[in-house]
């Protein structure tokens with residue numbers, strides 16, 4: 237790095253968006269550490285500030301622009317600060333255009349993260365901004381160094397990109413075509429994580445059900461899960477996201493058979509009306525989804541089913557919206573992330589006529605949330621008195637006197653206990669239920 241500086245430069249990474257970005261930020265940290273940077277305790281001490289951005293909704297982009305403005309004024313006082321800008325927003329040409337006037341030193345994309353240290357060195361040497369974004373995905377580059385926060389739970393990529401092109405979604409444009417990591421590489425990573433003390437892994441992909449397509453060896457997602465289940469030291473395995481169009485019986489069987497696989501499936505429905513589902517290019521119907529729910533509950537009794545839901549997709553009528561509410565009532569999701577449709581330029585739905593006014597979207601979101609929260613509360617109340625296996629994560633954020641933990645179904649349980657329980661799997665009895673969390677006490681037979 238900088239040839240004149242003697243002190244190592246300090247970096248800080250600002251991460252926005254989904255788990256993929258959280259994982260990418262760990263790789264960015266690893267790359268920077270191996271090129272001699274140290275992590276800054278605080279943003280104000282950082283010599284290098286890296287934005288790892290998300291463009292899934294307008295609100296996500298706005299947060300980034302707000303923070304960038306803040307950092308740019310910091311840079312007026314300390315002109316030596318370097319700003320690097322990567323992630324999904326950086327893949328979009330219209331965003332890069334805007335960045336030209338924002339004091340950014342390095343722009344890098346989702347496909348060339350591994351080049352970051354070199355791009356920073358170039359910007360320092362040339363004393364002018366370096367924009368280097370690959371339009372297309374290359375080969376999967378690995379192994380890359382990575383700097384994970386020490387802890388219990390780790391994210392592991394099993395695949396990158398997406399081929400589904402749901403008409404509202406920018407992800408296929410920012411993450412490129414779907415490709416899977418080799419099973420051996422994934423299993424090796426799980427073994428390393430186990431050796432480092434991690435107890436839980438979440439396998440990440442935009443559509444994990446199609447894991448294995450394009451690999452030389454014949455491998456399906458279910459096969460990978462059986463192999464992952466046999467890694468000693470890993471006690472819980474989660475995965476996200478499952479596309480409802482292709483959840484196979486073999487996958488459901490694997491969840492039923494593998495004791496480490498948690499009984500939780502995130503299978504986003506998005507909308508309840510067939511007309512809207514079709515316009516979203518989701519490739520399934522509400523009837524298909526209801527059958528899937530039956531199959532999931534048949535193979536895995538008590539399985540927790542969670543969803544993402546969008547309100548106000550272009551052309552969504554009151555009747556269409558009522559069908560979403562109807563599906564929420566029929567399925568009774570354990571939890572759902574709910575969003576107002578956000579127009580993303582470059583996607584097909586952005587061109588659709590009949591965009592829904594913001595006020596209407598807000599009202600639908602409120603009605604949907606009211607129903608979903610009520611259902612989640614009811615399901616949680618049914619758990620009162622039950623015994624749940626939880627993984628103890630640490631002190632509770634809201635009450636540090638207590639401990640926070642998670643059930644296999646991914647519910648938070650707060651309880652009183654000694655700190656030496658952190659990192660262990662124990663049983664708790666549920667004593668009280670709220671919408672987003674449960675309270676309990678240690679259960680000893």
Ligand code: SAH
Pocket residue numbers: 292293404405406407441442443477478479504506544545546575576577578579580
């Ligand atoms: N691959 C995952 C999700 C990726 S994005 C899947 O298919 O489920 C996470 C969620 O953001 C999506 O499930 C969707 O509900 C929401 N989302 C994506 N694009 C959006 C948009 N333009 N407006 C509102 N919500 C959107």
Ligand code: SF4
Pocket residue numbers: 398399400401402405406407408442443479
């Ligand atoms: Fe987006 Fe659809 Fe791909 Fe999910 S499956 S990332 S919603 S295009």
Ligand code: F3S
Pocket residue numbers: 252253254255256257289290291292324406407410411
């Ligand atoms: Fe994730 Fe946002 Fe990109 S949700 S894949 S960081 S657009």
